[in-house]
Amino acid sequence: MAKVKGDIVVDINKCKGCELCAVACPQESLELSRKLNSKGYHYIVKIEDNCTGCTNCAMVCPDGIIKVYRKTEKKREQIATITNVTGDITVTVNS
């Protein structure tokens, strides 16, 4: 099965800490930070490494400051065997 890995980048200086993204996140991986940003708001940070890049947080973000990345990793599996590399090459594809 293809494994989906996502990540987000939040522009923390524009974040107002409304937490709407944290509610919208199906993986529950967002939380408010303890620190404050330059405007005096607690900003959003990703606390878990289980993001799938579903873009739900970016959809509801009123300030449009979340950038979402997604990568689909295909699991490696043996699809063919190459034998007798020095001589004539025979490729047997596993069906």
Added chain:
Amino acid sequence: MNEKTMTAEEDLRFEQMLAEESVCTKENIVFDRTDTLIDTNMHYCPGCGHGVAHRLIAEVIDELDIQKDTIGVAPVGCSVLAYNYLNIDMNGAAHGRAAAVATGIKRVLPEKYVFTYQGDGDLAAIGTGETIHACNRGENFLIVFINNGIYGMTGGQMAPTTLPGMKSTTSPEGRDIVTMGSPLKITELIAQLPGTYYVTRTAVNSPVNVRKAKAAIKKSFEYQKLNKGTCLVEIVTNCPSNWKMNPVESNKWLEDNMLPFYPLGDIKKPSN
């Protein structure tokens, strides 16, 4: 026979290498701020739905590639500074008169895409006449109507769309429909007029509704090319500051109280 297979160790190392590779590269971007939305701090309160509505309009303009041909009309209200956030030609109208100003713009420049962006106090109270007559004449522009049931900019006074029993600074005991009248469902009212082509109600409280709202705005811009009549997209939003709630509570309250009264969905659809 000279078979070479990867050992389990090599296999594991390869997997780890893949896992450590950063996802944050240019080709993996699936969502980013669109160009028409100017990269600046918005003055809206935390959790306000205006920001989402601005972003959706900007995204639709970029997707249809009509940035050069779009003219917006900003209202009076919280979104009076919309031209600071949207990188398109914009015009400010007197309170409630955005539909009248948009009529003028569209008649002089019929090939441009024109939209107004108005709140409930602007569109449904002070500008009722302008809005209804513009829709009745079937002017070819889009009205984006932001309904949060309150006058946001001036500090939370009762608006025509305030729900029965809802508290505001001018109805501290809750809206009493005997003395203050029932809420005005202006979207349903406008849908009856022959001049309108597409009238719908959406919300921006959840990712699903945001996607639907975007689809509605996109459809309206596409219909404008057909010259069939006025399109109106109502967006039911929250106003955390004046509802005296935090943003998460206000979205919950919106779902529990606003949406049953203002049901989502298309009110008038093109018949074809």
